[in-house]
Amino acid sequence: MRIATICLALLAAPALPGCSDGRSAGEVELLNVSYDPTRELYRDVNAAFARQWQSKTGQAVRFNMSHGGSGKQSRAVLDGLDADVATLALAYDIDAISQRRPEVLPAGWQARLPNNSAPYTSTVVFLVRKGNPKGIRDWGDLVRPGVQVVTPNPKTSGGARWNFLAAWGHGLKSGGSEAAARSFVARLYRNVPVLDTGARGSTTTFAERGIGDVLIAWENEAFLAQRELGAGKFEMVTPSLSILAEPPVALLEGNAKRRGTARVAEAYLRFLYTPEAQEIIARHHYRPRDPAVAAKHSGTFPQVAMLQIDKDFGGWGSAQKKYFDDGGIFDSIYSGIRRR
């Protein structure tokens, strides 16, 4: 962990000289701390924003990107990584920054930008093998005996927490009670042969190692796997009920003010909501917020009923505590599986 922090700090180090001449000279540097699968997305967004900012103000923007597991990135900021903006997988990981270092990110950050500070959304879908040999159509099919399900460990992976909650929501809806939901999720995890530590790891296990009949994945990750890991080898199945994933973005005010980058960093985050950026977002298979852009891409993103973390699970704080912290429901499911 420490080493990761030091590496990140080294990564950030080139950004430091930028703070002295940030405003006066014709160049400014921004450090965006993001989660794993957004590499390609922010490469394109950054280029577009840099062009726009330069033509508007004459100032060139140089971007430093840091990618990694969402929780790891959050801890790097907590440990003092001097990032200007955080663009992570879960509000929980940005909440952690504002709770422990309010001087960097004041409370109430999520209301500062439109749409819960999430410029795009995504959801959870299934990826199955070509021809769907096990006939997987919906959540109920995942608990059938003989079906192997690949999903990462919710204790270490943000994406896996969305998967878990979506499955829980289905169990609750179809069974009608918490007990039914618990038993549904327990049966589902009994069909999981491998718990990878991250979403990308699970995609690799499913696509490259040939393990499992179905992968529960981010929608954008499923699109990517289809395109990058062999066109025609997989099919995407959208379940009847899923969950609205809202990966949020936040300006790390304390850092940005000290570095003199607050104005450009704020503009950068607002840029994510413009039609130009929304178009890039849709091209990378994240669901855009802008209605016009969304309408244009409606063919790509199937309509699906979606649970919401705040409305259906009481927000990340309580969901994390109830389901994923030590002694939570996920842990009790595994103790149960073991005793059988």
Next chain:
Amino acid sequence: MTTGSLALAASPPHGSRRRGFVERTALPGFGLTFGFTLAWLCLIVLIPLSAVFIRTAGMGWSEFVAVALSERALSAYKVSFGTAFAAACVNGIFGLLIAWVLVRHDFAGKRIVSALVDLPFALPTAVAGIALTALYAGNGWLGQFLVPLGIDVAFTPLGIVVALIFIGLPFVVRSVEPVLADIGPEIEEAAQSLGASRLQTMRRVILPAILPAWLTGFAMALARGVGEYGSVIFIAGNMPFRSEIAPLLIVTQLEQYDYAGATAIAAVMLVISFALLLLINLLQAWARSRSID
């Protein structure tokens, strides 16, 4: 951890007579070099490790038990130490064999073989883990033959052992090699000219002489295996109670922003590792005293 066993292994073989804190020698500069030694060890080893215990001390006893001695944690220690021990045993046998071949035989391509032994040191462990998983998964080169026989390597504890054998290979080879070379074939010839059979030569002459070095290599391979994360995480499958290693539990605690919980598990691992290494060092001292008699 390994520093400790190395230091002991390198200390003079038979108890040199000393009175008081330090033996008198003609060599000057003890104060200065010993001071540097202590300062360096504190800076590199003791201060980071004591931070682990200080952070752990911040939590109450019942909290500590709940995190570090939970059923899940106990089975993770079992997996971690069990697989590391198994891997160190395998490396102990085959490492000795490789060292023997490298020291006692000359053959074409010996330098290449010797370089191959060190490769696991140089390779990033994550690469090793990914490569081994690709090899042993059901659709891999080796996995496609093993899985139909009912031998699952990838995503089982056996997979962890395989990964740890890989990363621990150089330790035994490199610690036994110089000692074997030092003994030289003359000693064997002498033993045989005095009427010892080949087995007796091996058992009474060679093995006792290399035993301390062998134990050092074994200890290092074990210690390395216990702490290994990068390669194991890809091949283990990480199923709680079955193939979940203790370092993963530490990462899990960090993921919950529970730094104290993470250090609690680390502290338990440190204590067990230290006890094991101490035991091995005592064994070494014993073996050394026997080989001198």
